[in-house]
Amino acid sequence: RLYLDYCASTPLHPLVLKKLIESSQYIYANPSSVHQMGYEASCLIEESRKVISELLNVKSSEVVFTSGATESNNMAIIGLIRKIKEKSKVTPHIIISQIEHPSVYNCCKALEKDGVEVTYVSVDKNGLVNVSEIEDSIRENTVLVSIMHVNNETGSIQPIDEIGELIQSKENICFHVDGVQGFGKVPLELDNIDLFTISGHKIGGPKGIGILVIKENIEISPIIFGGSQENSIRPGTTNLPGVVSITEAIKIALLDFNKRFNYLVELYTYISSQIKKKKEFTINSPKLSLSSPHILNLSYHQEGITSAQLINLFAKRGVILSSQSACSSKSSKLSRVLMAMSHNEVISSSSIRISLHETMTFSDADYLLQSIEEVLEQIKQKKRFAIN
Ligand code: PLP
Secondary structure (H helix, E strand, O other), X not given: OEEOEOOOOOOOOHHHHHHHHHHHHHOOOOOOOOOHHHHHHHHHHHHHHHHHHHHHOXXXXXXXXXXXXXXXXXXXXXXXHHHHHHHOOOOOEEEEEOOOOHHHHHHHHHHHHOOOEEEEEOEOOOOOEOHHHHHHHOOOOEEEEEXXXXXXXXXXXXXXXXHHHHHHOOOOOEEEEEOOOOOOOOOOOOOXXXXXXXXXXXXXOOOOOEEEEEOOOOOOOOOOOOOOOHHHOOOOOOOHHHHHHHHHHHHHHHHOXXXXXXXXXXXXXXXXXXXXXXXXXXXXXXXHHHEOOOEEEEEEOOOOOOHHHHHHHHHHOOEEOEOOOOOOOOOOOOOHHHHHOOOOHHHHHOEEEEEOOOOOOHHHHHHHHHHHHHHHHHHHOOOOOOOO
């Protein structure tokens, strides 16, 4: 099978797998235990935190381990709002974009039910937010702006540096970035970012481990309660094998960056140039200068074919693709992201996402292109196909 759903999850990098096995096998004591083995485990966690902080160019105390990006995003947003509500009676206001991942979008929808005000800024046809719209949306009670780095459906890269500069010029507004899809794929400095989310399993690490970088001057309240782990901000026994593994995954993601980026650009350019010749498809990802080379989103622009049908047709040829984020693809037929980019319902209901990886070869790309030909032919001949 040809797996092309690397945005949903990646295979463990062999060096990460080695770390995962070794740490699971030998370092099983609870890092919070006071005995020697617990102490050794906690030292390993602190060493890992230090390595990550140096790679991210932040302070060691600013790196908090979580169970994944969904938790990091919830922790950043709900944790900040809780802290603000503890200190002030003013109703807080948050600004996010219309195309955030469900772990940010639905978190804000839930907060709205609790009386928090939320502005959902629009995106243009390239899926990019407009910094002046963010600026115009700022109110006296705005406490948080949360904008993702790279969109998980289209790959569009948001102007994070510009937004960061804007937010840092304002008082008492915090800037959160969901960095899940951009991390290790598109360079980004964390200087003007207050809260930053990373997920392990999107970068060759295991599932169930994530990071929230919380800058020193930012106060958030915990959203789950228990012991004093992670400086009491994230209680629960620390996932040591996860921590050791995400550290290795981050090292690999950042140290091999240029080689991987250049290869993905070549691969992306080859595949997209061939797909552009097919008049039946529209490429929804913006041009490469505005998007990440690991995500290619396209739609079949004739009525009657849905994303689910296309995914099944490819799956029959062993090509594993997806459409929206794995968290929403089973529930919604129309892509909220593509609708926000002003695409019509035909385009928004027939999109597929091809996500590339450094292990994909050019002959894999040729197999994908051949499958596209076959799928188009099958649709043309109006063959019957099963829809799951
Ligand atoms: N944010 C973005 C942009 C994502 O693509 C994803 C996963 O698809 C998440 C957050 C959630 O990540 P996790 O699976 O670590 O909870």
